[in-house]
Amino acid sequence: MTQPALARAEALDAADPLAAYRDRFVIADPETVYLDGNSLGRLPVATRERLRVAIDVEWGADLIDGWTRWIELGRQAGDVLAGLVGAGPGEVILSDSTSVNLYKLASAALAARPGRRVIVTDDDNFPTDRYVLAGLGPVRLVHSDVDAGVDTDAVVHALDDDVALVSLSHVAYRSGAVCDLPGITAAVHEAGALVLWDLCHSAGAVPVGLAAAGVDLAVGCTYKHLNAGPGAPAFLYVRRDLQPVLRQPIQGWFGQSDQFGMGTGYAPVDTIERFLVGTPPVLGGYAVLEGARLSAEAGIGAIARKGRALGAYLIELHDAWLAPLGFRLASPREDARRGAHVTLHHPDAWRICQALKAARVIPDHRVPDRLRLGLAPLYTRFVDVHIAMSRLRALVQAGRHREFPAERARVT
Ligand SMILES: Cc1ncc(COP(=O)(O)O)c(C=O)c1O
Known part of the structure; x- marks a missing residue:
């Protein structure tokens, strides 16, 4: 890394052509970094409004006539x-x-x-x-x-x-x-x-x-x-x-x-x-x-470009901060061979997943020992990746994940 990591993230966000799309989504808790858009995407503001109309006007008032449109x-x-x-x-x-x-x-x-x-x-x-x-x-x-x-x-x-x-x-x-x-x-x-x-x-x-x-x-x-x-x-x-x-x-x-x-x-x-x-x-x-x-x-081209850039930045931080702590990249390193999520391997991935959620970063876990980090390009910032990786590094360094149960929950 040639620049300090946070400055680099801020520069990447400043140059991001999709940056304004984040405001098109409901962000209920700005302190939480949501990295699970590859499981359940965020709520778009327009959708909330559209559903209000669909419920109040189309279902509520139009009733069966709604089907001519639906x-x-x-x-x-x-x-x-x-x-x-x-x-x-x-x-x-x-x-x-x-x-x-x-x-x-x-x-x-x-x-x-x-x-x-x-x-x-x-x-x-x-x-x-x-x-x-x-x-x-x-x-x-x-x-x-x-x-x-x-x-x-x-x-x-x-x-x-x-x-x-x-x-x-x-x-x-x-x-x-x-x-x-x-x-x-x-x-x-x-x-x-x-x-x-x-x-x-x-x-x-x-x-x-x-x-x-x-x-x-x-x-x-x-x-x-x-x-x-x-x-x-x-x-x-x-x-x-x-x-x-x-x-x-x-x-x-x-x-x-x-x-x-x-x-x-x-x-x-x-x-x-x-x-x-x-x-x-x-x-x-x-x-x-x-x-x-x-x-x-x-535009799907711009979305894919940002997804891959977010992934490349995450991998850069993984190599510098997490590989020395026992993590291993479990996704292709080559940008063109990756979708919009990056997966990390760690023998304690499930406990780390729980600890990371407690630190207000939301990833998910996939068996056997993978931490999945979703980088939904429309609302994930490079700064979010920086915050998530910093919190991940800090909690594993301090061994805080060991306070969490090893048994898997019903939903992971
Ligand atoms: C590749 C893939 N196929 C299928 C599904 C799920 O299909 P369904 O919506 O029918 O539960 C998922 C869910 O995560 C998936 O990742």
Whole structure:
């Protein structure tokens, strides 16, 4: 470090083109450093206002007439999200949860590849992905290093004529490692299979480039970097040419043509609405719309650049202050290979996580011994990283984490 760390953080904040976006969020306790936006993003001010109107005016006064507007909400928010993940209008829609969307799209992909049964995923993919896929057919597990992420060659070696679907996370939930989405997508297509990407840690954090890579299918949540709030509806992407030909397994009335004709048989539409099931959560939908608009306004390129710069600064402080205290970087060091969080390994990570929360820095913990530090670019300052790392260094130096229980809590 050429400059004292705090002066460097202040200089980076002064030069940050996204600095003003912090004021667009509710910051209830300015003394607390929130580094968990990769689990649950902060509340945007615009969302609070939009939900007030939705509750007081649209639900409170308009009642059932609200549906004339609400019926389009999933598509409207989907079009904004499409811009963030490099898809076209009409290719993304809000629907259900990530887990349910993964089930629907994986099932549709398997049905579209008769004669092939195998699903390829990796052993460090997010648990819900592995469980959903295992419920659908024989799974071929590729090994991934928990810190380095998915190895393209290992995926390529797992491909053969039995593989119907490859399903992976673009940004790894534990380490933040970004995998080679274009390279893997091309290899999967070459092998005659379909690809389904989980974008939970990518959407609103890094560019994805779905159309440029020719991706078939994708799913993702909105409560992390899209700041749509707890339990907000997830999204799904289906490439336009696949929409009329895929058969989704949950035949609900929101996928039906002439929905209010109440016809006897199921005759799904040919558009992205084909992948809907039932009545959508409207309040959550408005929250996605506002959150996605905020990210779109800032621009995904600028967001990713800041996320990586925050990560590089954090790693610099880790090397100088924490490595001597027994920490080890558990994320890729190379900026282009990281999403918007950085993970540190320490044998006492769970107790350190609790002690850090008591010191008013909010990270999270992932098994077995990883401390995850989320660097949501729209509201995290370089100074926040400095404060968090200073408090972390001080508490570990003083051994204060040893005062906390070693047993894991229900939620980590
Ligand atoms: C990569 C990934 N996939 C899926 C999920 C969760 O999906 P759901 O919203 O259905 O619980 C998460 C949650 O953190 C995740 O990180």
